Amino acid sequence: MSLDAVLSRIDADLGAATDRLLTFLRIPSISTDPAYKGQVSEAADWLVAELGQIGVDATAHKTPGHPMVVGHGGEGGRSLLFYGHYDVQPVDPLELWDRDPFDPAIEDTPKGKVIRGRGASDDKGQLMTFVEACRAWKAVHGTLPARLTFLFEGEEESGSPSLVPFLEQNRDLLAADLGLICDTALYGRDTPAITTMLRGLLGEEVTVTGPSRDLHSGSYGGPAMNPIRVLAKVLAGLHDLQGRVTVPGFYDDVEEVSEQVSQQWDALGFDAGSFLGEVGLSSPAGEADRSALEQIWARPTCEINGIKGGYAGAGFKTVLPSQASAKISFRLVAAQDPLKIRESFRQMVRDAMPPDCTVEFHGHGAAPASRMDISDPAFEAARKALSGEWPKDAAYVGAGGSIPVAGHLQQILGIDSMLIGFGKGDDQIHSPNEKYDLESFHRGMRSWARILDAIS
Amino acid sequence: MSLDAVLSRIDADLGAATDRLLTFLRIPSISTDPAYKGQVSEAADWLVAELGQIGVDATAHKTPGHPMVVGHGGEGGRSLLFYGHYDVQPVDPLELWDRDPFDPAIEDTPKGKVIRGRGASDDKGQLMTFVEACRAWKAVHGTLPARLTFLFEGEEESGSPSLVPFLEQNRDLLAADLGLICDTALYGRDTPAITTMLRGLLGEEVTVTGPSRDLHSGSYGGPAMNPIRVLAKVLAGLHDLQGRVTVPGFYDDVEEVSEQVSQQWDALGFDAGSFLGEVGLSSPAGEADRSALEQIWARPTCEINGIKGGYAGAGFKTVLPSQASAKISFRLVAAQDPLKIRESFRQMVRDAMPPDCTVEFHGHGAAPASRMDISDPAFEAARKALSGEWPKDAAYVGAGGSIPVAGHLQQILGIDSMLIGFGKGDDQIHSPNEKYDLESFHRGMRSWARILDAIS
Known part of the structure; x- marks a missing residue:
C-alpha cells in the first residue's frame, strides 16, 4: 500500500529531516526586530530552495515588510493551500535560556527527545512536518499528492501587517478548495485535534x-x-x-454547538479543576450554566x-x-x-x-469568529486519518483565542481551513527554552501523509 | 484708644516690615531638599533673632530634621500658641518663574501691589503678619499683648516628620489655652475667614x-x-x-452643622456653578440632598x-x-x-x-476630622475683630482638605486653634511665581492686632 511506503520513507528519513529542521532553526528570523531583517529574508530563501528540491516552484514575494513565500506543485485531486510561518518570536530574556536559542539541538528529557531552540514548535518545526511529508510522498510516488499551494508568512509574530493586502492582491495565485494550517497544538499529549471553531x-x-x-x-x-x-x-x-x-x-x-461536536467534547474528559488549578483558580467564572470548556471554546x-x-x-x-x-x-x-x-x-x-x-x-x-464547515467530508476523513496515527482518536475542538489567518482565508479566499498542529502544552512557545517534541515532529509528518492520502 | 495706636504704628512701619519680609524670603529654606539644610537653619536663626528684637526669648530646637523655633514672651491674659512654618516648597520648574524665586520684590500688578517670591504667601509672609503685629504692639505698649508662645516649624512642606514627636516631648514648653495658625486663605478677596472644621x-x-x-x-x-x-x-x-x-x-x-454656622454659610453666597465651572463641571456630584459647599466642608x-x-x-x-x-x-x-x-x-x-x-x-x-469649639467666646470676638478690618464680615468656614497641625494641637496639646490666614486664591503657592498681596500682608498684620486686642 502506497501510504505505508510513504510512512516508511518518513521513518527512514527522520534523521535527515531533523537535520534540515536544525539548519532552518539556526536562522534567527525574528520578524519584529528590524535588526534581523536580513535573516528573515534568509529564512524565506532557504524555504524557496527546500521547496525547489521537492518540485515546487516557489518565490519569495516582496511585501512592504518581510517576504511571503508562495509555491505551487502537484497535479490533480483537491487543491489545497498550506499555511505556516517561518518567522519567530524574540528571545529575550536571553539569560533564561539554557542554550543559545539559535544553536538548536536534540536533547534527551524525562519525557523523551526534544528539539530545543527558538521556533522549534512555533512554527518552523510544525511547518516542516508538512514539507517533509510532501518530500517523502514525492520520493515514493515521484509526484506530490495533490495540487498544493504553499504559503509561508514571515510576519506572523509581528502582527501580520502584509497578510491581508497580499491575500487580496493574489486571490488567483492562492486559489484553492481548502486550507491546511499547521500552527496549533494537540488537544492532549496523545490526542490530536482539528480546530474548527475560533473565537x-x-x-x-x-x-x-x-x-x-x-x-x-x-x-x-x-x-x-x-x-x-x-x-x-x-x-x-x-x-x-x-x-x-x-x-x-x-x-x-x-449558536449552540451541534450534538455531534458536543458529544466529542464530553468524550475529551476536560478537567476544569486541573485547568484552573494550574493558575491558582478553582471554579469557572463565566456563564453559570456553561461548562468551562464551553466557556472557552463556544461562548x-x-x-x-x-x-x-x-x-x-x-x-x-x-x-x-x-x-x-x-x-x-x-x-x-x-x-x-x-x-x-x-x-x-x-x-x-x-x-x-x-x-x-x-x-x-x-x-x-x-x-468575527471562524467556524469551519465540518460537513465537508474531508474533515471527517482527516479526523479518521489523524486518529490512525495517534494513541487516541482525534477530536474537533474550539480555540478560545484567535488565529487570524483562518478568518482571512475564509473572508478573502473563500475557503475553510483545517487547523491541525502537533504542539504540546509544555512547548514554551514565546518563552525561553522553546522546544518541539521529536515525537511531534515525527508523528506530525506521518499525520500529514495520512491526511493527504485521505483527502487529496 | 490703644488699638488705634497699634494700627497706626503698623501703617507707618509697613515699608520696614516689608523689607524684613523680603530679607526673610531671600533665604532659600527648601525643607525637602537636603542640599538646602544649611539655609533652612539660617531661616530658623533669622527668626530667633527677629523674635529677640521684640522681647521674645526664642530658641531653634534641634530635631532629627530641621529646627523647631520656640519662643515665649508677654505676661498676663490668655496663653496663646501661634504656629507658622518657615520652610518653603521647591521652586522647579524654575524656567516658569518670571524672576529668581529667592530674589523677591514688590511688583505692581493690575490687582495691586504684590510681594513676589517663593514663600511670600506660604508661609513666610503669613507668619510675619503675626510677628509684625506683635512688634507694633510692643512698640506702642512696651509689652506683648498676652502670654505668647511662638512655634515655627521648618518641615511643613516635607511632611512634618518631627512635629508630632516634638509636640509630645514638649507639652509643658508649648502649653497654652488656644492655638492661632496662620497658614490658610481668605474666603474671598474681601471676606476673611476662621476655619473651624477640617475634614x-x-x-x-x-x-x-x-x-x-x-x-x-x-x-x-x-x-x-x-x-x-x-x-x-x-x-x-x-x-x-x-x-x-x-x-x-x-x-x-x-453631625449636622449648627444653625448658626449654616446661616453664615448661606450668607457667603457660594457659587457652586462657577466653582465647578472653573474645572469643566456643572453639577455637584456628591450626596444629592446636600449643597456643594456642604459636600466639601461638612460631609x-x-x-x-x-x-x-x-x-x-x-x-x-x-x-x-x-x-x-x-x-x-x-x-x-x-x-x-x-x-x-x-x-x-x-x-x-x-x-x-x-x-x-x-x-x-x-x-x-x-x-480624624478637626472641629473647633466656637462656643468659646474668643472665636466670636476674633470674628468680629476680623470683620472690622476687612470690607466684608468674617465667616466660620470649613476646609475640605486637612491641615494636620490643627489636629495635632488638639490631640497632643489639648487645645483648639483658630485658623486665620490672608492668602488669596491666586497666590500660586507651590507653583512658579508665588506672590502675597501687599494688602494681605498689611491687613493681615492689622487683623492680628485687632484679634489680639479682642481676645487677649
Missing part, C-alpha cells in the same frame, strides 16, 4: 473624562465627578449575576484587559483625576457581528455617562 | 488577586476570574444612587484616587491580569472614627470577594 475578537478602549484637570480631593472631593467611579460603574455593569454579558443584543447571533466573553486612572504609584496622592480609561475585549463566537456589538457596547456606555462626564472610544480590531 | 482623611490601598499569574484572555477568558472586574464591582458599590457612601456605619458619627466622602490593573499602555494586550489595585480615600467629618471606618470598609470588600479572589489592604494614614 473572534473585538477590542475597545474607553476613556471617561470628568473635570478638565486633575483636582485635589480635599478641595473638590464630593461635588466633583470622579471618572474612575464612573468607569468602575460601567465595568461592573458589563456582567450580570449569572456571568452573562449585558451588552444589548450580545447573544443574538450566538462569547467580555474581559477587562487593562485599567488606569489617577495616581497608582508608590505611596498615596489625594488626586481626583480628570480621566480614567480601560481596555476591554470581547471574544466572539458563531455569527456575532463585531461591528454591531461595538456599536451596542458604545451606546450602552454613552447611556451610562452622568452629567459632567464624556466618553471617547478607540477601537482595537474587530474580527 | 479628616483615611487612605486605603486595595489589591485584588485572582489567577496566580497573568493569563491570555483567549485561552482563559470566560472561566478565569478577572480581578479588574471584581475590583470594579467593589468600587462601583461604594456609592448608592443618591451619592451616599455605602460603607456600613459610615454616617453613624456624622464625608469616598474617592477613588487611583486604579491600575492589566495592560494600560499603548495599543492592546489581551491579558487577563493576576492583580488589580486601587487607592481609595475617605474625607471624614465630625466624630467619624477612621479606624472604625477602615475596619468596616475592609470587611465590606472582603465580603464582596468571589471564590478564587483574595484581597489585601494597605493603610495610608488615618486622621
Whole structure:
C-alpha cells in the first residue's frame, strides 16, 4: 500500500529531516526586530530552495515588510493551500535560556527527545512536518499528492501587517478548495485535534473624562465627578449575576454547538479543576450554566484587559483625576457581528455617562469568529486519518483565542481551513527554552501523509 | 484708644516690615531638599533673632530634621500658641518663574501691589503678619499683648516628620489655652475667614488577586476570574444612587452643622456653578440632598484616587491580569472614627470577594476630622475683630482638605486653634511665581492686632 511506503520513507528519513529542521532553526528570523531583517529574508530563501528540491516552484514575494513565500506543485485531486510561518518570536530574556536559542539541538528529557531552540514548535518545526511529508510522498510516488499551494508568512509574530493586502492582491495565485494550517497544538499529549471553531475578537478602549484637570480631593472631593467611579460603574455593569454579558443584543447571533461536536467534547474528559488549578483558580467564572470548556471554546466573553486612572504609584496622592480609561475585549463566537456589538457596547456606555462626564472610544480590531464547515467530508476523513496515527482518536475542538489567518482565508479566499498542529502544552512557545517534541515532529509528518492520502 | 495706636504704628512701619519680609524670603529654606539644610537653619536663626528684637526669648530646637523655633514672651491674659512654618516648597520648574524665586520684590500688578517670591504667601509672609503685629504692639505698649508662645516649624512642606514627636516631648514648653495658625486663605478677596472644621482623611490601598499569574484572555477568558472586574464591582458599590457612601456605619458619627454656622454659610453666597465651572463641571456630584459647599466642608466622602490593573499602555494586550489595585480615600467629618471606618470598609470588600479572589489592604494614614469649639467666646470676638478690618464680615468656614497641625494641637496639646490666614486664591503657592498681596500682608498684620486686642 502506497501510504505505508510513504510512512516508511518518513521513518527512514527522520534523521535527515531533523537535520534540515536544525539548519532552518539556526536562522534567527525574528520578524519584529528590524535588526534581523536580513535573516528573515534568509529564512524565506532557504524555504524557496527546500521547496525547489521537492518540485515546487516557489518565490519569495516582496511585501512592504518581510517576504511571503508562495509555491505551487502537484497535479490533480483537491487543491489545497498550506499555511505556516517561518518567522519567530524574540528571545529575550536571553539569560533564561539554557542554550543559545539559535544553536538548536536534540536533547534527551524525562519525557523523551526534544528539539530545543527558538521556533522549534512555533512554527518552523510544525511547518516542516508538512514539507517533509510532501518530500517523502514525492520520493515514493515521484509526484506530490495533490495540487498544493504553499504559503509561508514571515510576519506572523509581528502582527501580520502584509497578510491581508497580499491575500487580496493574489486571490488567483492562492486559489484553492481548502486550507491546511499547521500552527496549533494537540488537544492532549496523545490526542490530536482539528480546530474548527475560533473565537473572534473585538477590542475597545474607553476613556471617561470628568473635570478638565486633575483636582485635589480635599478641595473638590464630593461635588466633583470622579471618572474612575464612573468607569468602575460601567465595568461592573458589563456582567450580570449569572456571568452573562449585558451588552444589548450580545447573544443574538450566538449558536449552540451541534450534538455531534458536543458529544466529542464530553468524550475529551476536560478537567476544569486541573485547568484552573494550574493558575491558582478553582471554579469557572463565566456563564453559570456553561461548562468551562464551553466557556472557552463556544461562548462569547467580555474581559477587562487593562485599567488606569489617577495616581497608582508608590505611596498615596489625594488626586481626583480628570480621566480614567480601560481596555476591554470581547471574544466572539458563531455569527456575532463585531461591528454591531461595538456599536451596542458604545451606546450602552454613552447611556451610562452622568452629567459632567464624556466618553471617547478607540477601537482595537474587530474580527468575527471562524467556524469551519465540518460537513465537508474531508474533515471527517482527516479526523479518521489523524486518529490512525495517534494513541487516541482525534477530536474537533474550539480555540478560545484567535488565529487570524483562518478568518482571512475564509473572508478573502473563500475557503475553510483545517487547523491541525502537533504542539504540546509544555512547548514554551514565546518563552525561553522553546522546544518541539521529536515525537511531534515525527508523528506530525506521518499525520500529514495520512491526511493527504485521505483527502487529496 | 490703644488699638488705634497699634494700627497706626503698623501703617507707618509697613515699608520696614516689608523689607524684613523680603530679607526673610531671600533665604532659600527648601525643607525637602537636603542640599538646602544649611539655609533652612539660617531661616530658623533669622527668626530667633527677629523674635529677640521684640522681647521674645526664642530658641531653634534641634530635631532629627530641621529646627523647631520656640519662643515665649508677654505676661498676663490668655496663653496663646501661634504656629507658622518657615520652610518653603521647591521652586522647579524654575524656567516658569518670571524672576529668581529667592530674589523677591514688590511688583505692581493690575490687582495691586504684590510681594513676589517663593514663600511670600506660604508661609513666610503669613507668619510675619503675626510677628509684625506683635512688634507694633510692643512698640506702642512696651509689652506683648498676652502670654505668647511662638512655634515655627521648618518641615511643613516635607511632611512634618518631627512635629508630632516634638509636640509630645514638649507639652509643658508649648502649653497654652488656644492655638492661632496662620497658614490658610481668605474666603474671598474681601471676606476673611476662621476655619473651624477640617475634614479628616483615611487612605486605603486595595489589591485584588485572582489567577496566580497573568493569563491570555483567549485561552482563559470566560472561566478565569478577572480581578479588574471584581475590583470594579467593589468600587462601583461604594456609592448608592443618591451619592451616599455605602460603607456600613459610615454616617453613624456624622453631625449636622449648627444653625448658626449654616446661616453664615448661606450668607457667603457660594457659587457652586462657577466653582465647578472653573474645572469643566456643572453639577455637584456628591450626596444629592446636600449643597456643594456642604459636600466639601461638612460631609464625608469616598474617592477613588487611583486604579491600575492589566495592560494600560499603548495599543492592546489581551491579558487577563493576576492583580488589580486601587487607592481609595475617605474625607471624614465630625466624630467619624477612621479606624472604625477602615475596619468596616475592609470587611465590606472582603465580603464582596468571589471564590478564587483574595484581597489585601494597605493603610495610608488615618486622621480624624478637626472641629473647633466656637462656643468659646474668643472665636466670636476674633470674628468680629476680623470683620472690622476687612470690607466684608468674617465667616466660620470649613476646609475640605486637612491641615494636620490643627489636629495635632488638639490631640497632643489639648487645645483648639483658630485658623486665620490672608492668602488669596491666586497666590500660586507651590507653583512658579508665588506672590502675597501687599494688602494681605498689611491687613493681615492689622487683623492680628485687632484679634489680639479682642481676645487677649
